[in-house]
Amino acid sequence: MIWDWSFTLEILPVLAHAAIVSVEATLIGFVLAATLGLVLAVVRIAVPWTGWTISVLVELIRSTPLLIQIFFIYFVFPKFGLVLDAFTAGVLAIGIHYAAYCSEVYRAGFDNIHRGQWEASIALNLSAWTTFRDIIIPQAIPPIVPALGNYLVALFKETPLLSAIAVMELMQTAKIIGSDTFRYTEPITLVGLFFLAMSLVSAALIRALERLLNRRTMR
Amino acid sequence: MGIGTLVAMLAAALAVIGVLATQQAYSLFLPGLLQGAVLTIEIAILGSLLAVIMGVLAALARLYGPAPLRWLATVYVEIFRGTSALVQLFWLFFVLPQFGVTLNAFLVAVVALGLNVGAYGSEVVRGAILSVARGQWEACTALNMSRAQMLRRVILPQAVVAMIPPWGNLFIELLKSTSLVSLITLADLAFKAQQMNQNTFKTIPIFTLVLLMYLVMSLVLTIGMRLLERRASAGLARGKAA
Amino acid sequence: MTEQPMVRFENVSKRYGALTVLDELNLEIARGEKVSVIGPSGSGKTTVLRMLMTLETINDGVIWVEGEPLTHMKKNGKLVPADLAHIRRIRAKIGMVFQSFNLFPHMTAMANCIEAPMTVLGMKRTEAEARAAELLDLVGLSQKKDHYPSQLSGGQQQRVAIARALAMRPKIMLFDEVTSALDPELVGEVLQVIRQIGREHDLTMLMVTHQMGFAKEFSDRVCFFYQGKICEQGPPGELFGAPKNERTRQFLHAVLEAG
Numbered sequence: 001m002i003w004d005w006s007f008t009l010e011i012l013p014v015l016a017h018a019a020i021v022s023v024e025a026t027l028i029g030f031v032l033a034a035t036l037g038l039v040l041a042v043v044r045i046a047v048p049w050t051g052w053t054i055s056v057l058v059e060l061i062r063s064t065p066l067l068i069q070i071f072f073i074y075f076v077f078p079k080f081g082l083v084l085d086a087f088t089a090g091v092l093a094i095g096i097h098y099a100a101y102c103s104e105v106y107r108a109g110f111d112n113i114h115r116g117q118w119e120a121s122i123a124l125n126l127s128a129w130t131t132f133r134d135i136i137i138p139q140a141i142p143p144i145v146p147a148l149g150n151y152l153v154a155l156f157k158e159t160p161l162l163s164a165i166a167v168m169e170l171m172q173t174a175k176i177i178g179s180d181t182f183r184y185t186e187p188i189t190l191v192g193l194f195f196l197a198m199s200l201v202s203a204a205l206i207r208a209l210e211r212l213l214n215r216r217t218m219r
Numbered sequence: 220m221g222i223g224t225l226v227a228m229l230a231a232a233l234a235v236i237g238v239l240a241t242q243q244a245y246s247l248f249l250p251g252l253l254q255g256a257v258l259t260i261e262i263a264i265l266g267s268l269l270a271v272i273m274g275v276l277a278a279l280a281r282l283y284g285p286a287p288l289r290w291l292a293t294v295y296v297e298i299f300r301g302t303s304a305l306v307q308l309f310w311l312f313f314v315l316p317q318f319g320v321t322l323n324a325f326l327v328a329v330v331a332l333g334l335n336v337g338a339y340g341s342e343v344v345r346g347a348i349l350s351v352a353r354g355q356w357e358a359c360t361a362l363n364m365s366r367a368q369m370l371r372r373v374i375l376p377q378a379v380v381a382m383i384p385p386w387g388n389l390f391i392e393l394l395k396s397t398s399l400v401s402l403i404t405l406a407d408l409a410f411k412a413q414q415m416n417q418n419t420f421k422t423i424p425i426f427t428l429v430l431l432m433y434l435v436m437s438l439v440l441t442i443g444m445r446l447l448e449r450r451a452s453a454g455l456a457r458g459k460a461a
Numbered sequence: 462m463t464e465q466p467m468v469r470f471e472n473v474s475k476r477y478g479a480l481t482v483l484d485e486l487n488l489e490i491a492r493g494e495k496v497s498v499i500g501p502s503g504s505g506k507t508t509v510l511r512m513l514m515t516l517e518t519i520n521d522g523v524i525w526v527e528g529e530p531l532t533h534m535k536k537n538g539k540l541v542p543a544d545l546a547h548i549r550r551i552r553a554k555i556g557m558v559f560q561s562f563n564l565f566p567h568m569t570a571m572a573n574c575i576e577a578p579m580t581v582l583g584m585k586r587t588e589a590e591a592r593a594a595e596l597l598d599l600v601g602l603s604q605k606k607d608h609y610p611s612q613l614s615g616g617q618q619q620r621v622a623i624a625r626a627l628a629m630r631p632k633i634m635l636f637d638e639v640t641s642a643l644d645p646e647l648v649g650e651v652l653q654v655i656r657q658i659g660r661e662h663d664l665t666m667l668m669v670t671h672q673m674g675f676a677k678e679f680s681d682r683v684c685f686f687y688q689g690k691i692c693e694q695g696p697p698g699e700l701f702g703a704p705k706n707e708r709t710r711q712f713l714h715a716v717l718e719a720g
Contacts, residue, residue, distance in 0.1 A: 002317060055220050056228065063391070063437035064430050065398035067409055072430065075422045116563035119516050123557040124577035124629060125549055134576060138567050157303035164402055171305060184313035192302045192310055199301035 008186050011177050015190055018173035025091050025169060026156040032095025033155065034148060037102025044103075045110060046128055054103070061100035067161050069093045074165045090162040098155050105147045109140035142213050149206040153199055160191075170194065222445050229438040236431050245424045248415055252425075255411030256432055262328050262407065263394045263436075269333025270393060271386070274340025282345060283366065292341070299338035304396050307331045312403045328400040336393045343385045347378035380451045387444030391437055398433075408432060465528040467492045467633060467665040468513065473522035475508055475689075482508050484689040485522070495659060495666045497676035497697070500686030501712060506669045509686075510635045513667070514557045515548055526551050526633070553581075556631030560638040562618045564610040570597060570621045571606040574628045582629070589628070596624035599661075600654045616647030620654050627658065634658075636668035648672070655679070673716055677701050685709045 044054045061069070074089040084092065113136055121131040160171035174187035239245040273295075280292035299307065308331040311322065322330065351374050359369040401410035412429040416422055466489040475483040483505045490496050498506040511517045513524060515531070523540060524531045533540040534547045543551075565573050574593035578584040584592070597603050600620035610618050619639055626634060636655065640648040652675050659666060659679060670676050676683055677697040684694040685706070693706040704710045 052224075055224070059220055059225075059228065060434065063395075063441070064433045065395040065409065067398040067401070068412070068426065068429055068433060071409075071412070071416075072426045075416060076426050079423055114561075114563075116559060116561050117565065119514075120559065120563035120565070122516060122552075123514050123555075123559075123626065125552050125581050126577055127549075127581070130580040134580065135565055139565075160303050160305040161399070163305070171309070175309070178313060184309075185317050188306065188310050188314050192306045195303055195306060196298060196301040200297070203301075 002185060004183070004186060007181075007183060008190070011187055012190070014177065015170060015173060015187065015194070018168060018170045019194060021087075021167065022156070022159045022169040025087065025094065025159045025162060025167070026152070029091045029094035029098065029159075030152050030155055032091070033098035033102050033151070036095065036099035038106055040099065040103035041106035041110060042132060044107065046132070058100045058103060061097060066093065066097045066158055067164060069097055070161060070165060086162070086165045086167045090165055090167050094155060094158060094162075098151055101151055102148060105144050105151070106140070108147075109144040110136065112143065113140055145213060146206050146210045149202070149209065153202045153206075156198065156202075157195060222442060225438055225442050225445070229435065229442065232431050232434050232438065236428070236435070239424070239428065239431075242424075244421065245428060248421070248425055248428060251411050251415060252408060252428055252432060255406060255408035256436070258405065259394075259397045259407045259409075260436070262325070262332065262397045262400060262405075263390075265329045266332035266336065266393050266397070267390050269329060270336035270340050270389065273334060273337025274344050277337065277341035278344035278348065279370075281341065282348060295334075296338045296341050299335050300342075304332065304335045305399050305402065307335055308399055308403055324400070324403050324405050327403060328397070328405055332393055332396050332400075335396070336389050339392075340386065340389055343382055343389065344378070347381040348374060350381055351377050380448075380454075383444060383448045383451055387441065387448070390440055390444065394436055394440060395433070464492065466490060466525070467494070467527060468667070469525040470509070471523045471525065473512065473524060474520050475505070475512060475517060476520050481689055483512075486689075486691070488684070488691065490665060490667060493663055493665055494682065495680045496668070497680040497683045498667065498669045498686060499671075499673070499676060499683060499712075500692075504686040505689040506686040507637055510557065510637050510667060510669055513633075514555060514635055515552055526554055553629070554632045555635065556626035556629055556633070557635040557637065558619070558622050558626050558639045560641050562610070562615070562622045562642070564618055564622055564625070566610050569607050569609055570602060570613070570624075573610075573621055574625045577625070578628050593624065593628055596627050597621070599627075599658070600624045601650070614647060615643045616650045619643065619651045623651075623654055623658070627662075631664070633665045633667065636666065636670070638669050638671065640670070640672060671716070673701070673713070685712065687712075 040054055040058070044051050070090050070093040073084065073093045074086060077084060077089070117135055117139065118131070121135050126135065159169055162169050163172035163175060166172060170191050174184075174191045177187040178184035240249060277292040277296055280288045281296070284292065308327065311327045311331050312324065315322065315327075348370075355373055355377065356369065359373050364372070397407055398409035400407050401413060404410075406414075408429060412425050415425050419425075468488075468490040470486045470488040473483060473486045474481065486505075486509065488509070498509060500506045508517060512519050513531070519532055523533055529551060530540060530543070531548065531551045532543055534543045535541075564570075565576065568576065571590065571593055574596060575584075575586065575589040578589040578592065579586060594603065594606065597606050600623055602617060602620055602624070605613060605617060605621075610621070613621065623639075639655075640651050643651065652672065655666075655668075655675075656679060658664065666680075668676075668680075680697055682694060683697045683700045685692050685700065685704075685708075687708050693700060693704060693709045700709065701713065704713060
């Protein structure tokens, strides 16, 4: 028989447990990406001479594979005295990688703020910090939430790469089950179905969010 | 980022590799890594080719195909966009043989990456076709063209220009994804890096070179697509003027 | 000793590349004086306001506010370009109302008026709200304090913008074509508010306007700008009644013809 249901039921709890690790990696990685990306985008505006440096940095990060960046942080950082466990190194790499993408999204959001908003802030003598916190960010973020959401989903789908440095997330767990039992069909298919389900649900959520935001801006 | 800056970055990356190549600690690894890079490039090119074919076919099927074909194309796109590339790679490598279909690792790599990126590409193609102005379709209808003639002679040539930048991004994604094939035993650049690292523990020179080599490949691809984009849009502008 | 002028432009020039927008401008505005700036588009009149609000940098010259340099600061007896802290200290004396209102769309009328007093002046919320309520009442919008800008008409938005600027207690108010973006029937309510604050507050006002009637009735002095220079200036009666310069005559003729 190609598909063994009793085997499926047996491995489901193990995979469910691993799924928690995948989701944790996703959430921590995304918080890192969203925060660092925002910092990059803000610094770029607040300190104009950094613009070129940040562009090059973003291009460098986006031009090289995440897998190699994961290896780099996991294997090269210890040579400089920074030893990280596999989960931390992997999540850090994912966070930095997606920060580069997120910073471009924020940048687009800031570019869409009308110049008059900056000018009114100057005329009211607001500090740069207050201008960002109270005027620019509250207007710039809502329209880009769907784009950030898409990156959250993309990031989630890259967490299987953590298996390359033996983080016990879904893919690694499925592989171990496979090599222990010589049955790959069920574990790997289940992992695929899990990602598919999560992606379809998130896509629907993002679409709903988009509609909600459109309605709000119509006000 | 401007094409000038990209070229400058490419020159800088090549210069750094050149300087490092004069150091024995680095030059030692170059031949092996270059060998890996050749495989990386092969997979990237064949995968991109498959991605374009699948992208166009799936887009046309979803837009104009009969219901079963439309349904099939939608399922394809959703599955390959909804699961992750590594899962697809492993599924084709480990699970497909259980159904009696055994592909060698190289073929698995090309098929998995091509199908994965092709699914994203179909959205690009579909969007570009839909963005061609309605007036163009109406003009074709008025000229009594068949649907295939409309697509081939009028719509696609215009849609192609809009497709170039997003396809450029997809090709970059595919190039970067080739590093995943190292996890199914293919000796690409990433695999060579891992292997040499395990044998020598010369982590810094190995991964520095590997990052630079991927950077060079990405930049060449980005610059190439930019030039193509420039030529194509210049062609369209000339067409408009005439 | 004569009193310091409120604002003094001293040989101020502004260039964009090869284009000279303002050419060695010299202009003094006295405390409490109401000055209207008129002129064809591209004459540099809006640039004058934008430089004073520090929205534009200047290429040459010095701008003085109450005897202190705005664009520069004194260091070892010499004038050097000002740092941000200095600019912010002097800028606190100036408020501006824009052609396109530039209200913060995600804040109610009230929130628009208390944002800067709370974050810049460090006022307590209750104090800032009390002051803002007074000002919204002054501009006739106490009923609309919880409305968002998109729920207000253009005239109402512009009146909120005036209240917002006044909430910072400026000594100098700049009005940059504040009625140009309004439908004609809404112009009157905004001008009425400006008239009123001109009467009730001890404010120095500098306004760029296309409303010749208002400039004539309201201002102490009118400056006619042409190609980056003050071509002619004087009391409104003189400038509108008997312009000396040919360019002024042509401009007024064209504007009144159209109006």
